[in-house]
Amino acid sequence: MKKAKLQAATVGGTPDDVEQAFYEALHNADIQQLMACWAEEDEIVCVHPGGPRLIGAGAIRQAFESMFSNGSVQAHPERIHKIESLASAVHHLVEKVDVLTPQGAQTAWVLATNVYHKTPQGWRMVAHHTSPGTQHDVADQGHQAPVLH
Known part of the structure; x- marks a missing residue:
């Protein structure tokens, strides 16, 4: 990631920019x-x-x-899936994680x-909470397409 893009993502930008920078940082260690x-903040x-x-x-x-x-x-x-307001945003998602095991490449959810x-300082992450999932979690339960009347 270019420095200018990282700065825009963390100083200003949008929650989407910060999320992209976060996952790029994971990819690049x-x-x-x-x-x-x-x-x-102390309570992240x-x-x-x-x-x-x-x-x-x-600790993080x-x-x-x-x-x-x-x-x-x-x-x-x-x-x-996103819930956004003027000063906060919550993104709930499924992470597809490529894992190298002794048996070879595997996918974890x-x-x-x-x-x-x-x-x-702009949009920043205050919480990242993950739990184990399965391939079945890719199909959301209870989500319906919006109906326009």
Whole structure:
């Protein structure tokens, strides 16, 4: 990702810009880019599948540094549903994660909720919560196409 694009994504921009920068940082194992997506608040929170609740930038940074020590994370956001207002946005999505195992390349599915707030520095992530999913989670339940009357 170009520096100008990262700056636009984290200082101003939109929640979509920050989300794109976040997933690019995962793909590139770039801890600086990843942490630039987060708000500068004490109560930011991150939960990885089966993991503890990580509160604050220090705990979040340490967890992602540990993940990146094993390489990049090839998580691809799909089926994004958004709720947005003037100062906050919630994106719920399915992450398709490419995982290299002893048996070869595998696909894992993760359900994710990303929460963004508009801060004085622009839109920033304040929560990233993930839980294990399955391939069946790609098909949403209870979602109906809007009906115009």
